[in-house]
Amino acid sequence: MKLFKLLLHFALISSSTVIYSQENMLQKSIEKGQEIYTDFCMNCHMVNGEGVKNTFPPLAKSDYLKNNQEASIRGIKYGQKGEITVNGIKYNGNMTPMGLDDKEIADVMNFINNSWGNLSETIVTKEDVAAIKKD
Amino acid sequence: MKQLTSILTITLMCLYSCAQQEPSEVLAETPAEINYVTEIVVPELNIPWGMEFLPDSSIVITEKTGTLIHFKDDKKTIIEGLPEIYVRGQGGLMDIKLHPDYKNNGWIYFSYGSANGDGDGGNTAIIRGKLNGNTLSDIEHLYKGVPNTKKGQHWGSRLEFDKEGYLYFSIGDRGNRDVNPQDITRDGGKIYRLHADGSIPEDNPFVTESDAKKAIFSYGHRNPQGMVMHPETGKIWVNEHGPKGGDEINIVEKGNNYGWPVISYGINYSGTSFTEITEKEGMEQPVFYWVPSIAPSGMAIVDSNKYPDWQDSVLVGSLKFQYLERLVINDNKVTKREKLFEGLGRFRNIKQAPDGYLYAGVEGLGIVKIIPKTN
Numbered sequence: 268m269k270l271f272k273l274l275l276h277f278a279l280i281s282s283s284t285v286i287y288s289q290e291n292m293l294q295k296s297i298e299k300g301q302e303i304y305t306d307f308c309m310n311c312h313m314v315n316g317e318g319v320k321n322t323f324p325p326l327a328k329s330d331y332l333k334n335n336q337e338a339s340i341r342g343i344k345y346g347q348k349g350e351i352t353v354n355g356i357k358y359n360g361n362m363t364p365m366g367l368d369d370k371e372i373a374d375v376m377n378f379i380n381n382s383w384g385n386l387s388e389t390i391v392t393k394e395d396v397a398a399i400k401k402d
Numbered sequence: 403m404k405q406l407t408s409i410l411t412i413t414l415m416c417l418y419s420c421a422q423q424e425p426s427e428v429l430a431e432t433p434a435e436i437n438y439v440t441e442i443v444v445p446e447l448n449i450p451w452g453m454e455f456l457p458d459s460s461i462v463i464t465e466k467t468g469t470l471i472h473f474k475d476d477k478k479t480i481i482e483g484l485p486e487i488y489v490r491g492q493g494g495l496m497d498i499k500l501h502p503d504y505k506n507n508g509w510i511y512f513s514y515g516s517a518n519g520d521g522d523g524g525n526t527a528i529i530r531g532k533l534n535g536n537t538l539s540d541i542e543h544l545y546k547g548v549p550n551t552k553k554g555q556h557w558g559s560r561l562e563f564d565k566e567g568y569l570y571f572s573i574g575d576r577g578n579r580d581v582n583p584q585d586i587t588r589d590g591g592k593i594y595r596l597h598a599d600g601s602i603p604e605d606n607p608f609v610t611e612s613d614a615k616k617a618i619f620s621y622g623h624r625n626p627q628g629m630v631m632h633p634e635t636g637k638i639w640v641n642e643h644g645p646k647g648g649d650e651i652n653i654v655e656k657g658n659n660y661g662w663p664v665i666s667y668g669i670n671y672s673g674t675s676f677t678e679i680t681e682k683e684g685m686e687q688p689v690f691y692w693v694p695s696i697a698p699s700g701m702a703i704v705d706s707n708k709y710p711d712w713q714d715s716v717l718v719g720s721l722k723f724q725y726l727e728r729l730v731i732n733d734n735k736v737t738k739r740e741k742l743f744e745g746l747g748r749f750r751n752i753k754q755a756p757d758g759y760l761y762a763g764v765e766g767l768g769i770v771k772i773i774p775k776t777n
Contacts, residue, residue, distance in 0.1 A: 306577060307491050307554045314671045322724060346467075348448070348766065361748075361766035363449055363467055365554060366490035 293377060293390045300378025307365045308375065316383040323360065324353035327383035336376075337399060340391070343372050345401045369396040423647050423669060424680075425693045430727060430739040437711055440743055440770040443761070444473045450763035452497035452513075452561075455755040457505055461769065462533075464512070466494040470538065473769075483531070483538035488515040488524035491554015497571075499561035501530075501598060508532040509598070513559040513571055516546055523552035525589065526559055526573045530600075544600030545571070545617060547589035553577030556590070556643075560629035560701075565636040568603065569596045570654070572640065574625030575662070579676075583622050583662045587613040591662060593626065593640065593654050595619035607657030622660040622685060623652075628701030628718055639689075641701050641718050644668035645676075647693035651716070652686065653734070661685035667693055690729070690736045697722035700751035706758030708774070717742075719749025719762065726752060726762060746770070 304312075308326075312318050316327035326332055331353040332339050341347075347362040367375070370393040380387035444450075449466035456462060460474035468487035472479045487495045493515030501509035509530045516527035525547035531538040556574025563569055575582045575591040583591025586608050594617040597603055608614035628641035638654040648668020652660050665682050669675045681687060692698070700719040704712045716729045723741070726749050730738035751763035760772040 309671055310492075310555075314673075319722065322722070346448075359766075361448055363494075364489065366488070366494075 289390065293381075296374045296377040296390065297381055299371075300374035300376070301382075303367065303371050303375040304378050307367065308379075311362075316379060316385075321356065321358070324351065324356075324358045326379045326385070328385065329353050332379065332385070336391070340372060340376060340396055340399050341402070343367065343375065344396065344399060369393040372396045423693050424667065426691060426739075428736050428739050430696075430741050432744065433740050433742070436742060437775050438709065438772050439775050440746060440762070441773055442768050443771045444478075444769035445767075447471075447763070447766075447768045449494075449750060449765050450769055451495065451559075451750060452499075453751060453753060453761065453763055453769060454498045454500050454510070455753075455757070455761075456500075457756075459757070461761075462498060462510070463763075463769065464495045464498045466496070468495045470495065470498075472533075472536070479536055481533065481536055481538055483541070484512070484514070485516065485518075485527075485529065485541065488517040490515060490524060490552065493524065493526070493554065493557040496526075496557065496559035497561045499563065502563050502567060510538075511544075511561050511569065513561055515557060517550060518546055519548060519550060521550040523550040525550050525576065526557045526571075528561070528571055528596075528600075542600065544569075544596060545594065547573045547576070551576055551578070556625040558623070558626050560627055560640070562629045562631055562638060563598070564631050564638060567598055569598055570594065570619065570629065570638050571596075572623065572626035572629060572642075574623070574627075574643075579624075579663045583624065584659070584664065586611065586615060586618055586621055589615060591621060591623050592618045593620045593623060593638070619656060620654050620658045620660060622658075622662045622664070624662045626652075627699040630701045630703055633703055633705040639701060639703070639716070641698040643697060644692070644695055646671050646673070647691075647695050649692035649695045649698050650688035651690040651718075651729075651736075652688050655686075659685050660688070667691040668695070689731070689734050695722060696720040696727060698727075700749065700753070700763070702752045702754050702760060704754060704760070706754055708758045709760070709772075717752045717760070719752050721748045721750065721765075724748055
């Protein structure tokens with residue numbers, strides 16, 4: 268019984284360490300992502316991710332971002348062209364690739380996924396970004 | 403009382419943190435009628451950053467993503483041979499400009515993002531070369547901004563010649579606002595002037611200052627993406643992006659300081675202010691400032707006989723509001739502003755071609771020609 272307790276104890280500690288370090292990873296990624304956002308995205312998507320109505324789609328509380336994570340990553344990586352509907356409004360803009368590497372794209376995704384009222388349960392890694400190919 | 407105090411505190415906080423801005427002196431109107439329309443001449447382009455018109459009426463176009471396109475007889479051909487283009491943020495393959503005597507010497511000038519030299523990242527570079535079939539040959543490297551940086555912003559990059567044959571170009575502050583623009587020993591936040599072969603004119607303003615970048619012609623700029631020689635005065639006019647508000651039109655004069663970021667009509671994107679002053683001795687006031695920002699790119703001054711309604715107007719593309727802005731300017735003072743072709747798309751570039759017609763580069767659409775309306 269004592270042994271069992273001890274094992275349980277270890278299991279609890281190690282699992283909480285895993286959760287803790289994942290959170291830590293996410294936090295760090297979000298911080299880096301914020302810098303990338305300020306440099307590369309804010310010009311059009313604005314300081315609070317609100318975008319410019321009818322011109323640049325919002326990222327804050329965006330249904331498109333929430334439901335189309337892959338397409339969103341692909342858009343940042345390879346550019347986004349053609350009509351998309353975001354929160355009921357149609358956008359037909361043209362975002363060219365920004366020249367960000369996979370890690371930078373993962374960071375900025377984690378930032379926009381967890382800012383301005385957005386909350387994501389999954390962390391985007393550079394491997395996730397690397398796996399996304401052009402259409 | 404407690405309530406009053408808290409209201410007062412909030413008001414005071416807002417006064418300090420949310421900077422107040424004076425809107426532009428003249429507001430843009432939508433004209434009742436425009437006697438001109440647009441017609442797509444080169445379809446399907448992403449970001450046609452620059453364009454030039456060859457003597458055979460074909461068009462050479464720079465796509466920001468790094469592709470150089472020759473459009474002739476309704477066909478696009480890709481021109482090979484450019485150096486490696488560093489595409490990052492707002493940078494990539496940028497402007498293109500023919501030598502004033504192109505017919506005889508064949509020189510074509512380019513500005514682009516280059517990763518050449520020490521350090522990660524890149525900076526704005528200027529080259530010239532000659533079109534040899536579908537290849538760019540005889541490339542000469544004329545200027546490269548330093549240091550390289552991974553910042554995505556403010557590469558400037560418009561090219562223009564004046565009547566005397568000097569080459570002018572811009573490099574923006576490269577995202578280093580508080581370091582580059584006011585320091586003439588550093589690149590960034592400057593308008594530069596070179597001879598057409600890349601050598602530095604002996605009468606450039608800072609040639610005798612030790613450590614100064616000798617190619618600098620004026621400084622204190624943020625990010626000039628529009629530049630044109632005034633057809634009458636021969637002066638170089640620029641428009642430049644401000645942050646949130648504070649885009650400007652400036653007439654560039656030798657050795658002048660245009661004040662960025664010490665004086666500005668703009669504020670931070672977040673709404674806080676970075677400077678309390680809009681004017682200072684030794685720093686130039688703009689001909690015009692935009693509050694709110696239109697995100698100006700490209701600039702043309704109409705002097706052809708094709709547009710009687712627009713004689714002497716200054717045209718500026720708006721990336722943000724997706725229209726072409728027409729400004730009436732008398733004695734260097736803006737008296738009227740009009741929004742043309744609203745909603746057509748992000749106007750990246752506007753030029754009056756040798757045939758007298760105006761052509762605009764519109765993102766995601768292509769190159770449009772502006773022609774009189776036929777009834």
